[in-house]
Amino acid sequence: MEHCLACEKKMDEGAYHCSHDCTFCSECTESFKNVCPNCGGMLVPKVKRALLLIDVQQAFLHPKWGSRNNPHAEEEMLFILKEWRRLGWEVIHIRHRSHHPESVFHPSNEGFRFKEGFDPIPGETVLEKDVNSAFIGTGLEEHLRQLDVTEIVIVGLTTPHCISTSARMSGNLGFTTFVLSDATAAFDLVDPEGRTLDASLVHDVSLATLHGEFATVLKATDYIRALFPDNSGASLQCPLP
Amino acid sequence: MEHCLACEKKMDEGAYHCSHDCTFCSECTESFKNVCPNCGGMLVPKVKRALLLIDVQQAFLHPKWGSRNNPHAEEEMLFILKEWRRLGWEVIHIRHRSHHPESVFHPSNEGFRFKEGFDPIPGETVLEKDVNSAFIGTGLEEHLRQLDVTEIVIVGLTTPHCISTSARMSGNLGFTTFVLSDATAAFDLVDPEGRTLDASLVHDVSLATLHGEFATVLKATDYIRALFPDNSGASLQCPLP
Structure with missing residues (x-):
């Protein structure tokens, strides 16, 4: 209260x-x-919001993933994470844990670690998943309901797989959902006929599929600007002494 | 038993x-x-399989959806439905029901009806949904577990939205999942910047995203052929008298 x-x-x-x-x-x-x-x-x-950082782990530095779009996505993720921490809002790190020792996401491998700058700080939640959706096998929905969260902002990796799947479920479960387009990224994909699809194309089609149906898709700075239209004072202390 | x-x-x-x-x-x-x-x-x-027919409803005949790819998708859906009925396997119709009277999916509108040839027959299950995923708010997962179904074949409309979302959840929930590429279809989509994305492109990228990650994507006839490699006798009665 x-x-x-x-x-x-x-x-x-x-x-x-x-x-x-x-x-x-x-x-x-x-x-x-x-x-x-x-x-x-x-x-x-005032709406209770949560930031979901999905799979921001070193596993995605592995060369096996091939070409990626949005090379600056991590900077945008850090921007929104910093804003969120400043506001004292709910931060939830979704971390992929594979059961297969040879996987880049297995805890015995470097790839399981968070990317530089993304380690959780005290008071933040870490939930582990072993499939694409952040909502399957994690207790995430119950956690959000308990906190009275109604709005979810999603960033992380990768746009077509874990981001899209989690955003679809978030929207379908009734949460007001935002996906920050410049704080997500995709890799090239190979279609069932063996043709390579460019990472940017995969990223754009994935976001177009989400936009207006499951989530609102916009840039990180536009999300913050829409929230506080006249926010010119990120460095101000408030309440002032 | x-x-x-x-x-x-x-x-x-x-x-x-x-x-x-x-x-x-x-x-x-x-x-x-x-x-x-x-x-x-x-x-x-012998594996317990279920066919999911998703949103094969007259609502998708409305001109508001714009251009569509795969004009013959319904023929492929009917082909697989006929095979399934011949084999006596589990058929589940997922039907979209909107709560908004102005929606083409509201029960007071023609669009709520199944497309011609797709009315359920006795013994088949009909589950209603009001979001994209066939697994949210429908009891579908519990129904499949009760029937010991482990393999799911998905057809219907539309590829990027309800088909993709349902296939993602199906795969993530541990069901062996197939999406039949020629028995699904997409409409043009508009991206967050207002550009129109061609239905075929949306369809292809959606399926490439699913393939190998959440599901196996293949054509309807290839699915049946893979199941029964030497099946030349669809008209045979078996056991023979």
């Missing part, structure tokens, strides 16, 4: 917050004309 | 059958050198 920072009323729902997570009841928010009295940022409806 | 047609032994597992479903224990099968004594057809390991 949260309290309004201004009138100290307990709030079950209907709360608003700024990009620094100063939280107010709807009445105080109206009296402030939707402007945070601390930082001057816009107050927007 | 089944009995061997030759020695009448009860069989829990390890049974073999011909394309007419004459079923024998492994010992009798070995003594017959894997040839059915009734029809002369090959005896292959």
Whole structure:
């Protein structure tokens, strides 16, 4: 149960917050004309959000995967992870664990490790999976329901397989789902006739398939911008002293 | 519990059958050198299979969907459905039911009806869904487990959405999964930037994404041929009188 920072009323729902997570009841928010009295940022409806980082593991550095698109995807993943941590929102790391010792995802191999910069910090959740979907065999749905999370933002690897499968299930299970297009990436694929499909094509078709049907697809910075339309002050401390 | 047609032994597992479903224990099968004594057809390991027909409904005749590939997909669906019924195997119709009266999938609209030739017959299962995945909110997984089904063959509409989502979950839930490429079809898609992606491209990339990762993708006739390599006698009655 949260309290309004201004009138100290307990709030079950209907709360608003700024990009620094100063939280107010709807009445105080109206009296402030939707402007945070601390930082001057816009107050927007507070929704419980979770960031899913899927399979951001060293296994995908292996040359066996072939050509990849979006070489800067990890930078965008780090950008959104940093924003999420600053806001104190729910971070969930989905980690692939293979049971086959020869797999690059087996815990005995380097590939099982998180990529540089993606190690979880205290308070973040790590769930392990052994199939593509982050929702199968992980308890993820129950975990999200327990936390009252209704909105999920998905980043990680790879777009056509684990990202697409997890985003499909997220949408179909009723979560408002976002996939950040520049914080995901694909590798070349070989079709059933043996033809190679280019990583960029696979990435684009995968995202087009998700967009508007299972999820909203947009860039990482556009997601943050849409959340806090006037957010100019990522370096501000809020509430101000 | 089944009995061997030759020695009448009860069989829990390890049974073999011909394309007419004459079923024998492994010992009798070995003594017959894997040839059915009734029809002369090959005896292959008997696996409990189910055919999933997904969203084969008149809603997809509506012009709003735009251009489609595989105009003959319904003929291939009917071919496999006829084979399945001949073999007496499990047929499951997955039907989309929308809660929105304006939807082409709402029961008050023509579109809710099955396409011509696809009405279920007695003994077949109909499960209704209201999202893309045939496994969410339908009880399908429990139904398949109860029937001891381990292999699933998927046909229907459309390749990138309900077929792909259902095939991904089927594979991830541990079912041996086949998607019949010529018994599915896609419509044009619009990507997040507003560009139109051709139905054939969407179909091909969707199937390439599934193949080898979640399912085996092949043509309907190739599936049947692989099942019964020497099956020349679809018109034979077996066991012969």
